[in-house]
Ligand code: CTP
């Protein structure tokens with residue numbers, strides 16, 4: 001089986017605050033996207049990495065990736081993304097050559113994912129699972145809420161049992177045919193205009209069983225400014 005990674009990196013990073021698009025913000029002096037591409041390219045089974053860049057930043061990202069070295073001279077392709085993560089992944093999938101049969105989708109915003117996590121996801125797909133997510137138990141209890149129609153405080157409607165909840169990360173691994181089918185079937189059904197927030201959720205909706213492997217604390221997503229503080233600390237500890 002031939003495996004490719006698709007890295008959606010076309011988001012603006014609104015929650016991180018104003019500045020450069022999130023994937024191009026630096027960690028330890030190196031753009032987050034470069035860390036993410038390295039993490040996936042380092043995995044032995046990954047033959048090709050497709051980076052989905054902001055539509056107005058394709059040339060810039062190509063230049064950036066050309067100036068950084070990647071292991072084992074893996075092939076790197078850069079394509080233009082869309083207005084939602086879902087759309088960006090779909091555009092990344094469209095750029096895959098015919099011989100690819102396993103796809104790992106990995107957020108550029110998870111730059112520090114260890115290669116062991118990438119390997120574990122890829123191995124589970126190769127062992128026969130059509131869809132695999134890395135996930136961790138939650139520290140916080142989660143409430144489901146509903147807005148108050150009169151503009152008052154949100155109301156709690158449910159408290160799911162924490163022990164059975166998981167926070168899911170990336171890379172999420174798929175048989176290519178399964179992921180492509182989900183993206184084709186659900187392309188017009190973008191939920192509330194934002195699209196799906198992960199690929200496994202789309203695959204669930206077309207009736208495919210998703211399985212979980214253990215995620216990693218260092219695969220956290222850089223979303224808010226405090227996540228940059230943590231990411232810098234993790235990187236400094238690795239380099240020490
Ligand atoms: N992404 C993308 N195309 C989009 C939106 C998001 O490729 N139109 C990518 C981001 O670049 C990121 C991943 O999807 O690597 C996860 O999204 P998220 O963490 O939400 O990043 P942003 O959308 O950039 O951040 P925000 O939601 O705060 O604007």
Ligand code: MG
Nearest residue numbers: 011012013085
């Ligand atoms: Mg987003």
